[in-house]
Amino acid sequence: MEVPSKNLALDLTRVTEAASLASARWLGRGDKNSGDKAAVDAMRKSFSSLDIDGTVIIGEGEKDEAPMLYNGEQLGTGNGPRVDVAVDPVEGTRLLAYGRPNAISVVGVAPANTMFNPGPSYYMKKLVVPEAASGVIDIDAPAGENLTKIAKAMDKDVDDLTVFVLDKPRHAKLIDEIREVGARIALFTDGDITGSLMAVDPHSDIDVMMGTGGTPEGVLSAIAIRIMGGSMQAKLDPQGGGEKTALINAGIDTRHVLTEKELVKSDDLFFAATGISGGSFLHGVKFTGKGAVTHSMSMRGLTGTIRYMEAVHNFRTLMKVSAVPYD
Incomplete structure (x- = not known):
């Protein structure tokens, strides 16, 4: 079984940061679909630069006109290890839409064919x-x-x-x-x-x-x-x-x-989550005018390492090198 050869946890944190920064603009605006779409678009663009051959096992349903990372979608450049991917660009779309705490962006990765496929179970x-x-x-x-x-x-x-x-x-x-x-x-x-x-x-x-x-x-x-x-x-x-x-x-x-x-039938796992609306678990996105501050957790299964991270984002310099719509 092919397994990831590098620590993907920090790369995945950049994915959830991007989704959180994009969706946090919709906090409390009563439009959960637009907030979700912002997170999905940012997450998909962030994944496109990762050297993985990923397949979405846990996504948001079959491909249709809705904004979603759909089950079976291929992610990454295709040049890296084969992995199963689980995503929830906004866990708590209603929390985000109504300005309530604990909306987060989440991603998990495991070696290919090790993640439970829920099929028709909701x-x-x-x-x-x-x-x-x-x-x-x-x-x-x-x-x-x-x-x-x-x-x-x-x-x-x-x-x-x-x-x-x-x-x-x-x-x-x-x-x-x-x-x-x-x-x-x-x-x-x-x-x-x-x-x-x-x-x-x-x-x-x-x-x-x-x-x-x-x-x-x-x-x-x-x-x-x-x-x-x-x-x-x-x-x-x-x-x-x-x-x-x-x-x-x-x-x-x-x-x-x-x-x-x-x-999930492997220990070679990676997980990342970034706060969107804040609350009792992870702080939410704080916009500073020139940028933003995010709070995330990042984990690697083989080492058991768990990182809690605060990141300061400068939009003026970030947008010169990033295709992700942070604002």
Whole structure:
């Protein structure tokens, strides 16, 4: 199997920086499509200069007239290693459109043919915990049982735990179960990649991520979880009849429990994320008049290195050498 021979993590950070800088102009303007298109265009142009032979496995659907990096699209110059690519130019398009925190731009890369292809699956039930609780979780067990075991593994009381949950009607029962056992809840309207990252990041106040979010986002999260440590269990969780029928027709067993190691079958991984709207995870883009400041995280799987970076961008000099529309 051909694998990347260099550290792509910093190159990928430039990709997410470009997407964040381009999309941040649309913060709070109520137009999520334009914000997403700005990020997609910047990300695609940034990828065009990378020496990789990349195929989008986790993208934004089939190719059509919408602004997206579509599943199966080829990225890079074609001269480098063959890799699977997962992208989310704006995770949290509604967060960006309405000026809410925690919109981020995300990219993950793995050797070719190692990344789980979600096929017709859109939704996935997830349970993410830090390394200390990796061996005690069971996604099929009641929430209270899991939280009791997680608290013990982390040497905490249950009422010390903070659980990330998406604030969706489908989670009404889950929220009741968490409250009944006494754990604290942090409700977020969107952004389950952020929730997964926060659950395994020792700098975060989040201890656990629970609930159903996007399947593509689950695969992207698995890349970071493998690098950062921690554990993820997931099951495909169709939310409509059409999705369920498509999974049945594709012969996919929704009862199977997936782990982070099944969602991405390699340690030779790269991951980058840059904040767009700011918040509790990564600071957002700050425009300075002459340029901007961004905050990113960059990871390499083989070394386990995680970098948190502040970058100062000077538009006057940057635009002389860059084709990416930063402003």
